Amino acid sequence: MATTAGRPGTTATGRRAARRLELLMCSPEHFTVSYEINPWMDAATDVDTGRALAQWTALRRTFERLGHGVRVLPGLPGLPDMVYAANGALVAAQGSVGVRFAHPERAGEAEAYARWLEDAGLGPVHRPEHVNEGEGDLLVVGEHLLAGHGFRTELAAHREVEAVLGRPVTSLRLVDPRFYHLDTALTVLDDDPEHPDVAWFPGAFDEESRGVLETLFPRGLRTDEETARVLGMNAVSDGRHVVLSPRAQRYAAQLAERGYEPVPVDLSELLRGGGGAKCCVLVLRR
Template sequence: MRNQSQLIAVMRCAYIRYMRVPMPRHYVMCPPRYFAVDYAINPWMDPDVPVDPERALRQWTELRDTYRRLGHLVDEVEPQPGLPDMVFAANSGTVVDGRVLGSKFAKPQRAAEAEHFRRWFVENGFRDVTMPQETNEAEGDFTWTGLLMLAGAGFRTEPGAHAEAQEVLGVPVVSLRLVDPRYYHLDTALFVLSEATDERPAHIAYYPEAFSPGSQAVLRRLFPDAVVADAEDARCFGLNAISDGRHVVLPVEATALAEKVAAQGYEPVFVDISELRKAGGGPKCCTLEIRK
């Protein structure tokens, strides 16, 4: 990693070249008031490793406040006792053009979260809310690029949910197969740096080895200019990032990835999610985006 002054110089030159423009976003989050690791439903979880709920809450609060400092709207959902993973709001629904496709969790430990979030959508004015028939873990495995939806399968979301999402949300869906159990959701291996516009295509970052060979070929064809992350980027949940088109919020450990995105004109914004990562989550996992 270059020193800070070198990174700033890279960012300035790249920003002039690419002119990355931030777009205001609307996020939904859920405080980790009942956060714990009482069970293991992904390779990152170990109930024998101590968890500090107060530290997790401080990290979550800093993430929320970072979004607000960047000019984004953040709504909060009331957490519920007995649902320690409810903090990972990205798994609660997928919203495109105001249409909501709810979630249906693969693991029984999280199943009750779906109804709490469904009620939140209805109580907050969303009238077009569909609860799925197929298992889908929402933005964990559905990533909107501005023109099409990338959809992951292999560990949580079922392939049949991809067709259901296309019917409910009315957008084209491209299926991708995940093959590494550490990257059990699409949002642990890929994120959108900037959405597609009339002037230019979407720009993404991803970790190729998380995907099957065929899915890697699809990603290369669709996104030839993608930022390609390495194993170290992936292990620290660097791909579980959030971008508003200019600012990229990512874990403090993801220094190599930060340098790569800075060279493309984006501005890295670091947050500490080390406590939340003990449950297999990062910035994106904590963040559901509302697209109206």
């Protein structure tokens, strides 16, 4: 891909280059908020499952319209958070790592995702010893594998993933309980190894982790409290289009200034469970 000198990740025409994604999503027929395991959840609030399904369908169609492949895993009764497919695994070029959830309410999701991946030819799937919550806390950015810890994924899981995949893992400590997964505080904007790019909210990380991110991504986009508190960072980028919350208007403006194309999709009903666009997709890498 030809690039311009002025802006990494742009083609010779000056436009950012999109890459086709293969995504796994899980339908939310059984979505509700019947327990509270993160600050966004309120079990006393009524959830409109039909509206959640309509919003999820709009998200799926958006990805398809952008040219991405989408496969669907049906949700299972009694597992209302299964719609958040990002937490189901990490599928990297070096192999697939399953999950072990921090909360027992979600434990049944782990094997459902692992079996689907193996049936789809993306196995064998490593069943982890230590708690990790998949792409919620494990994000591929070019040659980097960023891993969050502090609320859900255990630090020991980072070393386990490192050993299983045979690639280094960079640990980042999360310190704000509202941003309990790495994908609620950091967006992978471009994971091309030649010009990796991220956006991140500094307030979600400890001082050491902020220093790490500044060193790895000196041109990375820093966002603000306004963006983070509407889960604006929980977005999906193909290197050009960024699917994100329509409430993250300042973030959308920042992205447009960098040559990305914001694509707003309303997932307000699914936000009741603490998830946005990124939570709803697992990237299937080969």
